[in-house]
Amino acid sequence: MTLQATPPPKTVVVLGVAYGGIGALATLAKLLPAGWRVLGIERSTHAHHVYVFPRFSVLPEHAPRGLVPLVNAVYGGRVTPGPDIKPGKGAADASPGTEHELVRGVVTALTPTSVTFALPIDGEFPADLSGAEKRTVEFEYAVYALGxxxxAPSDAWGGGPGRDVVPGRGSKPGAVGFIRAIHDKIAAARRVLVVGGGALGIQFASDIKAANPEKEVTLLHSRARLLPLYHEELHAAVVKRLAELGVRTVLGERVLQWPERPLDVDGSDKTVTTDKGTTLTADLVLVCTGSKPNTALFEGVDAGAILPNGLIHVEPTLQVAGRRHWFAIGDSADSEGIFAGHESYAQGSCAARNVLRLIETREGREATPLEEYKAGPARIKVSLGINEYVVGTADGATSHDDGPADIHAKLMWSLFGVEDKGDDE
Incomplete structure (x- = not known):
């Protein structure tokens, strides 16, 4: 009697395991049928809860709470209810070799059906990864969640033009050290200029001034109105609170000339010149002008799917246009909805459910139609000092004064299946 070899498992990869990737990873780990595995690839040991980084840059004793352990992400991550999915027979007791996995690595190259990633060198990722061990994995489906x-003031990775690589990047000590380094720069500066009036810039300016009333803090924004996606009451509430704190607000002026190294606090004046001829001088300039899509790697899959704004073009099902086995979510995709952690999570879960439907069809089982992602109502919470915050929607805004110093950071830990046992995890 000849024993037949067990065929190797078919693979779904999730690239990036933060707000969006955890939704995809946890859903697939729970519901993939036998003979399939999910492989998550994430460069950091801990997910970065970046929404609390401005506060923790002012109150660094809370910094460890902004780094979420990934030890339980595969089997313990939260799975939200969705349209019925029918796991294949044997999904609960997969064969040896089909175990789901989360590996630490930096994605270095993509093709339509493979991913290559570099492993850490002595526990971290230096700027030069040419000496790192690299692995290539073939896959059937992929979820692009690289955000x-x-x-710069919230990027605990660093590198790129005018940016130093953060020491120990990709590790919890490296990220905590980065947050403390931003705190030290703020502490050393007498005059702080925050450029960018999105939620990040508003939170930096208000928290710095609330904790350090003796400092000169200026918020500069290119538009006349703050957070225009929401009701005008939100703009009014933010401007009012900034004035109460003593933050100088300059609106409707765009930066034309930047200092060479705005994050350096070295005793020299950092000067910014606007299109209205205004000159602003500070010891520290925090550039909070928004994130840029991290999509350059997708050129190896389909450069034509990357829009002029850098986002990956996706269908309502979150499938990449023209690449039906690829999905893109979060800040990398031109999907419906705002760029926010809760939307990324919902998109990751939706993409995973659609992968499961495609597998059902592929394996000859009755499948439901693919799900189209529908964003929830736009809503934002913006801190305005240590205890104050405002919640804005399309219909209005409400102000509050009962916010805790750590902004309930550890509520995020349960999303990744982590029980709170202290800040040392």
Whole structure:
């Protein structure tokens, strides 16, 4: 009697395991049929809860709470209810070799059916990865969840033009060290200029001034109205609170000339010149002008799917246009909805459910039609000092004064299946 070899598992890859990737990874790990596995690839040991980074740059004792352990992400991550999916027979007791996995690596190259990633060198990722061990994995389906390149004051990775690589990047000590380094720069500066009036810039300016009333803090924004996606009451509430704190607000002026190294606090004046001829001088300039889509790697799959704005063009099902086995979510995709963590998570879950439907069809089982992603109502919460915050929607805005110093950062941990056992995890 000849024993037949067990065929190798078929693979779904999830590239990036943060707000969006965890939704895809957890759903697939729970519902993939036998003979399939999900492989998550994430460069950091801990997910970066970047929405609390401005606060923790002012109150660095809370910094560890903004780094979410990924140890339980595969089997413990939260799975939200969705349209019925029928797991294949044997999904609960997969064969050896089909175990789902999350590996730490930096994606270096993509093709339509493969991903190559570099492994860490002595626990971290230096600027030069030429000496790193690399692995290539073939896959049947992929979810692109690599997000965006963050504004420098919140980017605990670094590198790129005018940016130093963050020491220990990709590790929790490296990220905590980065947050503390931003705090030290803020502490050393007497005058701080925040450029960019999105939620990130508003939170930096208000938190810095609330915690350091003696500092000169200016918020500069290119538009006359803050957060225009929401009701005008939100703009009014933010401007009012900034004035109460003593933050100088300059609206409707765009930067034409930047200092060479805005994050350096070295005793020299950092000067910014606007299109209205205004000159602003500070010891520290925090550039909070938004993230940029992290989509350059997708050129190896289909450069034509990348729009002029850098986003990957997706169908309502979150499938990449012209690449039906690829999905793109979050800040990398031109999907419906705002760029926010909760939308990314919902998109990751939706993409995973659609992968499962495609597998059902592929394996000859009755499948439901693919799901079209529908964004929820636009809603935002913006901190305006240590305890104050405002919640804005399309219909209005409400102000509050009961926010905790750590902004309930650890509520995010449960999304990744982590029980709160302290800040040292």
């Amino acid at each position: 965006g390149v963050l504004s």
